[in-house]
Amino acid sequence: MALQRASRPVAQCIRQSSSTLHARTLxxxxxxxxxxxxxxxxxxxxxxxRTRNPFTASTPAAEKQLAQQKQRPVGSRRRRAAxxxxxxxxxxxxxxxxxxxxxAFLQEDRREKxxxxxxxxxxxxxxxxxxxxxxxxxxxxxxxxxxxxxxxxSMGRRLEEMKVQADINDPMVKKRFEDGLxxxxxxIYRHLANTxxxxxxxxxxxxxxxxxxxxxDVLPALDPIVSTGLAFPTTSSTTAIRSRLKRIQHGDxxxxxxxxxxxxxxxxxxxxxxxxxxxxVINPDVPNVEKDGFDHRCHFLAVNxxxxxxxxxxxxxxxxxxxxxxxxxxxxxxxxxxxKGAPYQRMSIIIxxxxxxxxxxxxxxxxxxxxxxxxxxxxSASQDSRYNVRDxxxxxxxxxxxxxKPVGADLFRTKWDEGTAGVMQQAGIVGWDVEFRRKRVEPLxxxxxASERYR
Amino acid sequence: xxxxxPKAPSMATLAxxxxxxxxxxxxxxxxxxxxxxxxxxxxxxxxxxANGAKDGAGxxxxxxxxxxxxxxxxxxxxxxxxxxxxxGDNCFMGRDHTIHAGSPGYVRYYQDPARHPKRKFIGIVFExxxxxxxxxxxxxxxxxxxxAYQMPTPPQPEIATDETSAAPTKVSDGTxxxxxxxxxxxxxxxxxxxxxxxxxxxxYEIGRSGDKKEAxxxxxxxxxxxxxxxxxxxxxxxxxxxxxxxxxxxxxxxxGRGGKGGAKKKN
Numbered sequence: 045m046a047l048q049r050a051s052r053p054v055a056q057c058i059r060q061s062s063s064t065l066h067a068r069t070l071x072x073x074x075x076x077x078x079x080x081x082x083x084x085x086x087x088x089x090x091x092x093x094r095t096r097n098p099f100t101a102s103t104p105a106a107e108k109q110l111a112q113q114k115q116r117p118v119g120s121r122r123r124r125a126a127x128x129x130x131x132x133x134x135x136x137x138x139x140x141x142x143x144x145x146x147x148a149f150l151q152e153d154r155r156e157k158x159x160x161x162x163x164x165x166x167x168x169x170x171x172x173x174x175x176x177x178x179x180x181x182x183x184x185x186x187x188x189x190x191x192x193x194x195x196x197x198s199m200g201r202r203l204e205e206m207k208v209q210a211d212i213n214d215p216m217v218k219k220r221f222e223d224g225l226x227x228x229x230x231x232i233y234r235h236l237a238n239t240x241x242x243x244x245x246x247x248x249x250x251x252x253x254x255x256x257x258x259x260x261d262v263l264p265a266l267d268p269i270v271s272t273g274l275a276f277p278t279t280s281s282t283t284a285i286r287s288r289l290k291r292i293q294h295g296d297x298x299x300x301x302x303x304x305x306x307x308x309x310x311x312x313x314x315x316x317x318x319x320x321x322x323x324x325v326i327n328p329d330v331p332n333v334e335k336d337g338f339d340h341r342c343h344f345l346a347v348n349x350x351x352x353x354x355x356x357x358x359x360x361x362x363x364x365x366x367x368x369x370x371x372x373x374x375x376x377x378x379x380x381x382x383x384k385g386a387p388y389q390r391m392s393i394i395i396x397x398x399x400x401x402x403x404x405x406x407x408x409x410x411x412x413x414x415x416x417x418x419x420x421x422x423x424s425a426s427q428d429s430r431y432n433v434r435d436x437x438x439x440x441x442x443x444x445x446x447x448x449k450p451v452g453a454d455l456f457r458t459k460w461d462e463g464t465a466g467v468m469q470q471a472g473i474v475g476w477d478v479e480f481r482r483k484r485v486e487p488l489x490x491x492x493x494a495s496e497r498y499r
Numbered sequence: 500x501x502x503x504x505p506k507a508p509s510m511a512t513l514a515x516x517x518x519x520x521x522x523x524x525x526x527x528x529x530x531x532x533x534x535x536x537x538x539x540x541x542x543x544x545x546x547x548x549a550n551g552a553k554d555g556a557g558x559x560x561x562x563x564x565x566x567x568x569x570x571x572x573x574x575x576x577x578x579x580x581x582x583x584x585x586x587g588d589n590c591f592m593g594r595d596h597t598i599h600a601g602s603p604g605y606v607r608y609y610q611d612p613a614r615h616p617k618r619k620f621i622g623i624v625f626e627x628x629x630x631x632x633x634x635x636x637x638x639x640x641x642x643x644x645x646x647a648y649q650m651p652t653p654p655q656p657e658i659a660t661d662e663t664s665a666a667p668t669k670v671s672d673g674t675x676x677x678x679x680x681x682x683x684x685x686x687x688x689x690x691x692x693x694x695x696x697x698x699x700x701x702x703y704e705i706g707r708s709g710d711k712k713e714a715x716x717x718x719x720x721x722x723x724x725x726x727x728x729x730x731x732x733x734x735x736x737x738x739x740x741x742x743x744x745x746x747x748x749x750x751x752x753x754x755g756r757g758g759k760g761g762a763k764k765k766n
Contacts (some may be wrong), residue, residue: 257639
């Protein structure tokens with residue numbers, strides 16, 4: 045039908061939108077009146093009540109129905125088509141000759157490696173049984189003891205490598221790791237996770253730390269060996285329901301409303317054993333107008349937090365409060381804030397490992413496990429005047445005083461936004477109505493040159 | 500490597516040579532007279548070239564502030580073609596590689612092997628006694644360069660309640676028109692004021708309207724499709740569909756778009 049152009053825009057828009065529907069559906073806009081031009085088309089053939097399996101839905105229609113069920117397909121389309129068209133044979137029993145022969149070869153290799161692991165264990169036991177005897181009760185004996193310890197330690201490291209090599213060719217191990225089902229108590233999954241972290245995310249973290257100069261400003265050097273993850277809760281912690289967490293990438297800007305609540309930190313070590321960690325959140329960009337420079341401020345400090353490859357979640361707001369979450373909080377969470385006009389402020393989260401009592405190297409003991417960390421005396425630390433104030437907190441001094449080793453870091457940034465004033469007022473911070481403006485620099489006086497220079 | 504034109508020996512030299520060799524000669528054949536050797540006249544290399552590049556006027560490149568001079572932000576320190584010098588601490592580089600001061604202080608020309616083994620840098624220090632490069636692993640020297648003021652109109656702080664979520668809220672401009680119960684708008688469309696002062700449905704809503712109607716019809720066991728779903732190979736159904744489409748488009752052409760255009764054209 046010919047369209048009458050309406051002069052009013054609203055009516056025109058409605059008419060146009062209804063005409064586009066016309067174009068698609070041939071003179072019907074309601075469901076009760078099918079067009080008479082053609083025979084009524086049959087209803088869709090596939091019944092909508094059939095449920096689809098996310099592992100085997102591979103046709104477009106099946107995938108659409110799966111989406112209607114609000115489920116996502118698992119694996120690639122090729123995998124799903126293969127699973128739907130074949131019988132459910134376990135992967136290791138697939139009837140392909142080359143595959144089975146390769147499996148047999150790898151299993152034989154694994155057997156040899158397990159034997160070698162057994163032999164290595166016997167060697168270590170024999171070496172440990174040996175008694176060190178020195179002529180004089182002093183330097184020679186101590187030197188021989190040190191040499192023996194070194195040998196046992198390096199044999200222990202070799203043993204861990206052999207354990208990884210025994211399992212690294214197993215396709216089921218690879219599949220389990222990639223599905224996120226790896227058991228972190230086993231060295232092979234820790235090794236695979238560590239390699240994966242090193243290949244990309246650790247490089248990103250180092251790039252952010254060096255580009256934003258966290259490394260010379262907060263600590264002189266930092267070699268991350270534990271991976272970190274950070275997330276802030278999106279609702280207030282006073283609600284009973286567990287709030288949703290917003291994950292933050294390294295170096296992201298975090299809105300003030302979000303960073304007013306203490307975050308959740310995931311700390312993943314890749315060597316076995318439980319160790320005690322200290323977490324410090326330092327802001328090295330606090331503006332100081334008197335000295336025309338920047339101060340450090342500590343937004344959070346907690347010690348004696350147990351971390352292991354299987355126990356990685358640390359809720360900074362709940363440390364030490366319940367019996368299950370161990371740790372001593374010296375300085376509770378202060379919301380991150382940057383006053384108006386000031387440049388953005390870097391909030392660096394530094395993870396420090398507490399030393400062992402005998403000062404044995406932290407990374408490996410005699411058989412590859414982490415040494416028992418010494419508990420830091422939280423009471424004496426909280427009474428030390430250098431470390432119980434937030435303003436002017438010197439992390440380098442704290443690290444030296446307690447012999448801590450920096451093992452990990454995370455970073456987020458904060459700047460002035462609409463919610464900062466509210467957050468500062470709620471936290472009782474002075475200066476929510478202060479703004480910074482650039483100092484006017486007097487230009488250099490005009491210097492007239494010798495007259496020959498002017499023609 | 501200079502190319503020299505081989506100079507022909509002079510007549511005197513040739514005469515000496517001949518007399519020297521004559522004593523060694525065994526026979527006394529008649530020596531042919533020394534042929535006249537062509538002599539090249541030297542050409543002046545300092546003549547101007549017809550097609551060569553001419554030298555232009557000097558561009559006054561080079562250092563404009565010496566080491567130790569006090570400068571303010573924006574001052575040009577070095578003009579160059581390319582980067583003979585790189586901007587170091589508190590300096591920045593313009594689009595033509597000119598190095599400017601970024602903060603008030605004293606100019607320093609230095610090398611920083613930790614930053615780059617071969618490059619030369621120009622930087623600014625804040626005090627005359629300081630030098631560059633800064634000591635490695637030490638906290639950087641930084642200047643705030645700002646003053647604190649009381650805000651003229653303090654912001655209205657929104658005190659976060661327990662139930663506010665920190666996710667960014669959608670900007671509602673409050674210019675939504677919904678003429679639900681009007682006969683002009685049977686579908687109850689939500690029209691918002693867009694750029695160009697146009698009240699319209701958003702594009703994604705238009706795009707999904709067909710799917711939504713089909714889903715609503717399917718829920719009742721019906722469909723709004725005029726034709727059955729396309730089956731590849733069913734040429735009869737495809738022919739029926741195309742016949743209808745061709746007839747409709749022919750009708751439209753005849754009627755025209757302007758309402759009276761078709762009638763005019765016929766006449």
